[in-house]
Amino acid sequence: MDHDEALIHVRRHYDQLGDAEWDRLTSSIAGRVSWEIHKRFAWRWIPTGGRVLEIGAGPGRFTRVLAGLGCAIVVTDFSRVQLDLNAQHVAATDAEQYVQRRELLDICDTGRYGSGEFDAVVAYGGPLSYAFDHALGAVRGLLRIVKPGGVVLASVMSTVGTWRHLLPAITGWAEVHGEDANDAILRTGDFRQAMTDQHAHVCRMFRWSEISTLARDAGGVVLDGSASNWASLADPEVLARIEADPDRWRRFLDHEEDACRQPGARDGGTHTLIAVQPAPPRRQDAMAVNADA
Template identity: 50%
Template sequence: MDHSAAVGAVRKLLDRHAVGLGERGRRCPRADAAERVSREIHRRFLRRFVDRGDRVLEIGAGVDRFTTELAARGCRVVVTDSSSARLAAHERRVRATPAERAVLRREVLDGTDVSRYADGEFDAVLAYGGPLAAAHRGAATVLRGLLRVVAPDGVVVASVPSQLGAWRHGPHLDGDGRPGERRYRWSDVVALVEEAGGRLVDGSASNWASAGEPEWLADVAADRDRWRRFLEREVAACAEPGARDGGPRILFAARN
């Protein structure tokens, strides 16, 4: 399947899943505590690198993955997703909130191709969980494109699926991911940024201790003080170089 056909197939799939998303709650009630930890780590990581007032290209925004967080930081956001239905759901959710004032525009975008944007048009690109997992395009070319559209002192904040993390928590799996999806080791991320001509700033796992023992974690989440203490320790653990392969996703920040 060529690139255009693959993108079309993915868009149709996302459009089907997007129906009704705008009317549902931001989090699924059944979402487990590990996913709460993952989202918090993603949120804290972007806050380290995306400055207040930045002009941001958000790739794969979904129904509202991090637009509200960016808006809370006073950012101006170009919201994109490969699915028009998801963008419509995003608009239904966000337009009734103060975060809508931060949205410059919404655009359907295949995140592997940002050629429509000018060099240095943005202060930051947020590409959590999207274009770099697509195996049908050269990942270094994709990242090079993301780096091109940020200013000289700008940053690309991204996440990719973890090969070893998936295998660690699902030993029955081979860690290679779904067809059409590339999974990474931390060493792959280091090599990817170098090949793209960027400079790796920092990285993190999405989870460490929180990726296992869901019943224990649910008990911790039920106690506000224990949960706060656990989050602080977990965020610090995920940032350790030896832990970056240990969660379902790897986060990283890169500059030109």
């Protein structure tokens, strides 16, 4: 399956998923923790009142978070259905006044924006996991459109965290499709090579070493990283007891945030988060620009 075919599958998946995407981060404890970790990561790195491009915004949970930071937001998605849902969910709230406009956008195609146009770019929930062979060019494009000192925040699907979290389902899948296919997915993170079901959800998962290398190869400096979950992928019944007590839950979330940011834990959740800044121009490049001016 080539890149364009994969994109058709992905767009169809999100068009058909529709409003079910709205519940992804609230319907399970692991999802609620991932939601909290993603919010805290944004609060740490997005400048209050900054101009932000949100890519793959979906129905708008994080659009509202960005609005809560007083950001001026250009909301984008490559699914028309998800973009319309974003308008419905956000327009009903005060957050709408922070939305500058909504437009269709593929994360691989940011050429329409000016260099340094944004203080930050946010691509949460996997748009880079759908860039496949164009991921390096996509990250270069994101780094180009943020200001010097600006930040790109992304979260991608995690290869080994997903394996850990979905071991029963993945074991069953390997029994049907073969251990070689399973080995290939675990080695590359790329679901495309093994897809037989026309309606299956394809994506490219990453290890922390891969996404951080990609960010550096694209000309970025890695500022921060985190898993979306660590202890919160454990026994849901135990977690439910903790969640039922507000004080224990607050303490748990603080421990979880700390654990998820540890270098040894960044591969441990369903998703991996990364904060990247454009690398400052090298001294000799800056001198050459000044000489040309």
